[in-house]
């Protein structure tokens with residue numbers, strides 16, 4: 001049996017019990033609201049964990065053709081296909097695998113309608129021009145947004161072609177009242193459509209697994225909306241399902257000093273935890289004790305000058321060889337891994353409820369080489 005202390009860093013360790021804890025909240029939300037939940041594969045596609053997730057959710061949703069195929073092959077249930085832009089070849093690939101195909105624009109809907117209309121239930125992404133997103137980069141309602149059709153461009157003839165709408169306008173929204181506010185806006189602004197559609201997806205970004213989130217209030221609001229418009233609601237959670245379920249475990253390789261001490265670890269945000277860099281959101285280290293005596297920048301092994309995980313404090317000086325756990329590392333990490341600098345790719349392990357550790361993948365030089373040529 002694999003022992004944690006014998007594993008080589010860097011690696012992701014996904015914790016099944018933490019995943020089940022989140023999934024139990026998802027189950028509660030489904031029971032109260034009547035909504036169906038499909039996992040957003042863009043956030044988390046580590047399919048070796050899907051047997052744990054499947055009993056709780058209704059299927060998957062996707063943002064590109066390969067995610068559609070993965071959802072269909074490895075998860076099952078309902079497969080929703082969405083893409084910002086489908087080519088004809090993409091549509092040919094996703095058509096046989098999808099229960100729902102959601103288009104991002106009227107031009108995409110019109111271009112592919114004849115080809116898809118008999119294969120799947122079709123939908124259209126709408127831009128509600130309202131959102132809760134901490135950063136402009138992740139805000140679908142930002143000026144000139146290309147994501148979804150605005151109300152002013154809609155015509156009732158669209159109802160001849162689609163059975164459903166998809167809205168996605170939240171990013172890590174922990175505020176149930178802010179969400180209900182958008183829900184009310186959608187209900188009022190799009191009532192003439194909603195009353196005739198059979199399904200509505202409200203996207204992801206609702207942080208219903210955050211500690212003390214009022215799940216009942218959210219569930220009741222969704223239930224009331226569904227009853228009012230006689231519509232089946234879907235949610236597309238990603239982060240909410242896998243939040244706080246995985247650590248990225250790294251080792252201290254070197255400690256350098258230039259006015260401040262930097263502990264260089266055997267990983268890089270740019271390659272293994274990209275959103276730390278993109279959104280400038282520092283990682284948290286399990287071993288740290290904020291405000292303690294020994295301050296360190298946790299620096300990456302990449303060549304990028306500003307590539308660091310965080311700056312934090314420890315009770316004792318760090319030592320070379322010591323392992324550090326970068327917590328909450330499941331979402332938008334493994335799906336964005338890349339081989340920049342030819343760094344060692346983190347292995348992926350799954351710590352099961354019974355304490356055993358399953359190897360989901362380990363990578364080597366041949367994998368790096370294969371991404372760049374045959």
Ligand SMILES: Cc1ncc(COP(=O)(O)O)c(C=O)c1O
Pocket residue numbers: 040042043082168170171172203204205206236237238239240
């Ligand atoms: C259309 C759509 N659905 C679902 C999600 C998942 O969001 P989250 O992981 O924040 O729940 C996203 C994230 O960008 C999205 O764009």
